[in-house]
Amino acid sequence: MTKFSDLNLNPKVLKAVAEAGYESPTPIQAGAIPPALEGRDVLGIAQTGTGKTAGFVLPMLSLLARGRARARMPRSLVLCPTRELAAQVAENFDTYSKHLKLTKALLIGGVSFKEQDKLIDKGVDVLICTPGRLLDHFERGKLLLTGVQVMVVDEADRMLDMGFIPDIERIFSLTPFTRQTLFFSATMAPEIERITNTFLSAPARVEVARQATASETIEQSVVIFKASRKDREGTEKRNLLRAMIDAEGEKCSNAIIFCNRKMDVDTVAKSLKKHGYDAAPIHGDLDQSQRTRTLDGFREGNLRFLVASDVAARGLDVPAVSHVFNFDVPSHAEDYVHRIGRTGRAGRDGKAMMICIPRDEKNLDAIETLIQKAIPRLDNPLGGGAPASAEAAAPAEDEKPAKPRRTRSRRKPDEAAPATEEVPTQAAELSETPPATEPAEAPAPAKDIQAAPSEGTQDRAPREDKPRSRGGRGGRGRSGGGGGGGGDNNRVVGLGDHMPSFIAMSFEERRDS
Template sequence: MTKFSDLDLDPKVLKAIADAGYETPTPIQAGAIPHALKGKDVLGIAQTGTGKTASFTLPMITRLAKGRARARMPRSLVLCPTRELAAQVAENFDQYTKYMKLTKALLIGGVSFKEQDALIDRGVDVLIATPGRLLDHFERGKLLLTGVEVMVVDEADRMLDMGFIPDIERIFSLTPFTRQTMFYSATMAPEIERITNTFLSAPERIEVARQATTGENIEQSVVMYKPSRKDREGSEKRRILRQLIDMEGEALTNAIVFCNRKTDVDVTAKSLKKYGYDAAPIHGDLDQSHRTKTLDGFRDGSLKILVASDVAARGLDVPSVSHVFNFDVPSHSEDYVHRIGRTGRAGRKGKAVMICVPRDEKNLADIEKLVEREIPRLELPGVKSAPKAEAPETAGEEAKDAKPEGKPSRSRTRSRSRKPNEEQTPTPEAVTEAAAEAPKAEDKAPAAPAKAEAAEQPRNEPKAERNDRQDNRGGGSDRSRGSSSRGGKGRGNDKAVVGMGDHLPSFIALSFDERRAS
């Protein structure tokens, strides 16, 4: 079995690894570190919680041990999609460089530019940043990337999926062509891989697990739930969440609850606190100081339940998370892998439960297709399961039966079928009968006489005038007769025809030449 001492790492790095209590590298570390030490480009693919961060920090530190940094020209660059992930990578560097004199700077939003400028001005060996803040510093003339020797894109698929493609391309254009580039991610879709081929040169592909796999040590389940009413869905889902938390009892030491929307994060956290649960929200709209404080509380155990958006789904390393609850089915199936990857880390057991309403069943099917397994259904007492495929038909019948017997359904043809001179209102039974015996398309031709009669009524005069104008515009009796003939039952009709009738003005019968001669 490979050990860290066999990987040709710097002795001071090995000492820091031993202090951290690690002896054996994970598969992604054992596969990527040797290639990274040789200066080759690396494309690393592995499920979350397998030690991807150390697989690029350890060889990077070893390579940077020789040489020194210059002002405003970092020697290495690590790009991360979120502030939390960037802060975690910075912690890893602090841990493994404790016996070395390497400097680092963390460029993330929510922190003063002045403090970050001061670090860059002194010169840094390692620059860890989010793309937006990095470009802000560059555009202000405070940073040069021409001295970058090693560049790492962590959680590459998330970076590209979040709309960072233009920023990533620009950052790459600002770095030297001779740099070493490493891409790390838990998933690598074909279209993402095509983009990475532009950035990497003959990379060594290290794939230690099937793409988009979930840890075998994570027990997964899903609650199929149908809300009683649309406006009650949120409150009923929150009740189910509390029921799931209570069911776990003492086995739940801490948990992360994931929601798709930031507003749901706030509402869910507030609801849990209202019912006596120790919970706090975290999402992108909160101040960085508040987010950091919340995460620190979750890590040290003072906070039991973290309600989060996907900002916390990627890369956050809290080894002892016992449960993950998906309050919503993620819109992107890859996000499910990252969400439940917050539990069951470093070989521990974990549990992941998801709540699915009928409109999310398509997303659930996409997730099961991605992970190539069916997620077991969990039945809860008192919870109405989502309808099966034939449910919409049944629901329609129930809705039909639920109508009051005394109120017949309104027919759109009712007002049209009544003649204007009708004196008595038809009974509900008559309306139903009339709807059942409504004339087909071929029986609709005799409606023209009805219109003619309606034209005699003073209150319908505007409508009659409109009908006359339409008939006159089309050539009168020929068009009227044509429509009667097509109906099949209008032939031989003696009643008056709306329009010119049988009278044809003589000037219309003249040919063009005759008109011109006259």
């Protein structure tokens, strides 16, 4: 078996590795470290939790052991998709470089620019950052990338998912052509393949496992769930989650619960806390200080349940996570591999459980196609979609009763129609005779409500009751044909029973008067 002492690492780096308790490298480390020490580009493909971080940190430290940093010109660059992953890489550098006189800077969002500028001005050997914050410093004129000797892109497939590929290409163009590039990813999408062909020169390809496979130490399962009512789906799904946690008992020492949406992360965390579970949320909309405190509490064992979005699917290195619960089936099949990779790390056993509702079955099929195995089905501990608790039996506090459906009628049922505005319904127009079950009543004699007649006008004959035409503008309330006139002696609607004399005057008469 290969040991770290066989990999030609710097003696001071080997001493730090031994003090950390590691003796033998993982397959990705054993395959990536030798070509990296030779100065070759490396393309590393391995499933999550296999030690890819140390696979590039250890050779970088050995290569940077000689030399000195200059102000605003870092000697090496590590790009990470999330703040949490960048912070984890920084911790690895602290662990393995404690016997070397190397400096580092962590450039991530949510931290003051002023403090980061001070570190850059002093000169750093290792710059660990997210793409957005790196470009912010560059555009402000605080950073030069012409001195980069080694560049690392970590979790490249996650970069693709988050839309960072244009930023990555721009950063590549700002670094020297002679740089050494270490490129690590869990999957190789076509876009990632294009970038490696463009920016890597004859890389040593190290692929220690089939792409997008989960560790064999993780026990996977899924519960197919259908709610009793559509409006009860969220509540019953949270009931099912708690039932699954309770069924694991003491074996569930801690767990990460993944949701697809940030809103659901907050809702699930709030529900768990309400029912006495020690839980806290983490997602991209929270302040960086709050995210850091939550992660620290989870790592130290002070927090049992971490409810997270996919921002935590990459970069969370908590070795003793016993369970991963997928409250939602991930939309992208690759994300499932990264989510469940938070458990079963470093050779430990882990358990991954998922809830699948009917509309997510297509995503479940895509996951099983990707990992090339069927995920075992579990029985619903709630016995189907029926509620199993008082919360499920009673309406939730935040759910309002359904409003009664409104009818299409514009008139209230108990409102009597005016005698002069008796408009026949559509059914009456289509039927020549009334229904036999309801004899028609004799209509009351209608009285025409008219304005008082003016001088020079004659009484009009009463109008005959004729079906009103629906054609023409303003058909309601008119008889005869459509348009503005027709029927009832073509009287002008809206001017009463006479026409004012000034309207009948010609233009010349009005001008002369």
